[in-house]
Amino acid sequence: MKFTATSKILVAALCISGLSTVSAQAAEFVAKIGHLESAAQSRNIYLEKVAKLVNERTDGNVEFDIYPQGQLGNQRQMTEGTQLGVLEATVSPAAFLGGFNPAVSVLDIPYLMPQDTKQAQAIRDSAFGKELLASFSAKGVVAIGLWPNGFKEFTSNKPIDTWKEFTGQKFRVMDSNILIEQFKAMDASAISLSFGELYSALQMGVVDGQENPLDTIERMKYYEVQKNLVISDHGAMEDVILFNPTFWNSMPENYRKIIVDTFHEVIPDLVKDKAERVAAALETIKKNGMNVRVATPEERETLRAAIYPETKAAYIERAGDEGKKLVDLYEQAYAKVSAQ
Template sequence: MASRRQFLKLTSGALVIAASASKVSAQPAKFTAKIAHLEAPTQPRHRGLEKVAELVKARTNGEVVFNLFPASQLGNARQMIEGTQFGSIECTVQPAAFLGGFNPVVSVFDIPFLLPADAAKANALRTGPFGQYVLDTFSSRGFVAIALWPNGRKSLTSNKPINSLQAFKGQKFRVMDSRILIEQFGSVGASAIAIPFGELYTALQTGVVDGEENPLDTISTMKFHEVQKHLVVSDHGAMEDFVLFNPTWWKSLPEGHRKIITDTFIEVRPEVEKMKADAKIAALEIIRTAGKTEISDLSEADRNAWQSAMAPKSEAAFIARAGAEGQKAIDLYKAEMKKLGS
């Protein structure tokens, strides 16, 4: 009888402990954040964010939870950026070209051939004084920018040949709404039209524009190759993503949690870069197998010719727009490039 009473006592205690543990694990997060972006759930940016969300939740013992909203679920790029600025969204991850209207300094990344092809050198620029300076310029504009994420390099497609600089003349290309990107195409005799991303397939199909520029995995995911005859794997433009938080939400976090979040985004960056590289290879095979698009690589000689034609006018347009802050960004960039031997 005594043993039965002891058993019931022990069992009751265990149930109380289990119930208490269940209540702890069921406690709502102290800090939740909506993270909004425009890419599909299958693409590297979203998969990287899933990894960040998982690690941050674990490392803060469940106190910080990120809820992800891919594929423009919370609005177009401008709406997501403004939502983050004013607090209806806690975080957004956006490419530089969509941010120039909020912070002109970020448009430095729209200058063609800005980042070297060498991945280690490109990462040194992201993490060095140049990259940190660009991140810091967001603080006076209603954002906390904590990290740069590589989102691939852009290639060019068109329904007309683009195998020489002369071939650009008279063609119309869709660009993100960036003065620097418009100047990039203007410098080679083409015109550039800012068209919302969601309207691009139809614009290509109906001839509103002849071509566009995007990373290869975006081209294949959005099936732009179905309505484009020519593709040049040019890697001419870096698609850099900025991780932006709402300042009020960010300041509400304990300092330790802010460090965990920042460190985790930086830690996951190489994984995102690897996923992007793998996605590029897979995308190229998808486009090649579809058989509708002539594919060519940009030779070293052509790369130099494109850079000489496009970069100076784009850089001048950037400095004209961003002023003294822009000039400082360029000076830091050139100093870093000199150190890197490029």
């Protein structure tokens, strides 16, 4: 008998749910929530915290069972599983959802989110953030919030002491036309490679460099095959919290509000935890001999001015009128927080 990707996740989810039957009996609403990070990483730690608080605040009537590290499938399987009701929820990096909902690729645009955490949260909470979440409803899921998960930085085996030195270099990217346009605007080239191929591609010189958060660079030991790093904070890493609509709408409105508010409430602590992990990762990277520099605010503004128009145009071309509306709302929100 052949199993499709969706049927495989159905079998896995049903088997795992059976293991928690005893603990689930007391709760009126039980949600299996799958994600890709390990149990020791920030996303999982704060999902567990949200689960505990939601359970307490609903008098034990809502229970979240958290399954980290792809236990319920890869992200595509978990997203489709949430859509179909095999899972009740998933927390996914926005970068993995562009094929499912092209509108969310707006988050791939470089320098979309300010470094200032309060300004960034104001943009998430703005009409832009609300409209972005609403765009998922047409895809058969309910998006209830955005969670920050750090920023991407550049590394290369060639010098990157100035933006001009990016000219002619080859960088690995995820399969995203926006990210390809990002490097074109920097006079560099982009090669789409899977994450699993990246270390060997850097080692063999297939690409000169890559972009990833500092804790990923440290965890994957890219410092072994890369010489230079610039802390640019150019790419915001945002998670999207997705629920199955049937499950979501089956709960009373006050429970839904508790869940949304609790996910939102823990964001400052989540940001702090992520920042501490990034700082520790940077120390490890430095100890292992990488040349590290921090881009100045002026450099970041120069780079944003150079690449924002091209990447915005690439996004709108793909996302159409819906994308244009989102960009307009974003630019209004960005102008407002920048003026404060």
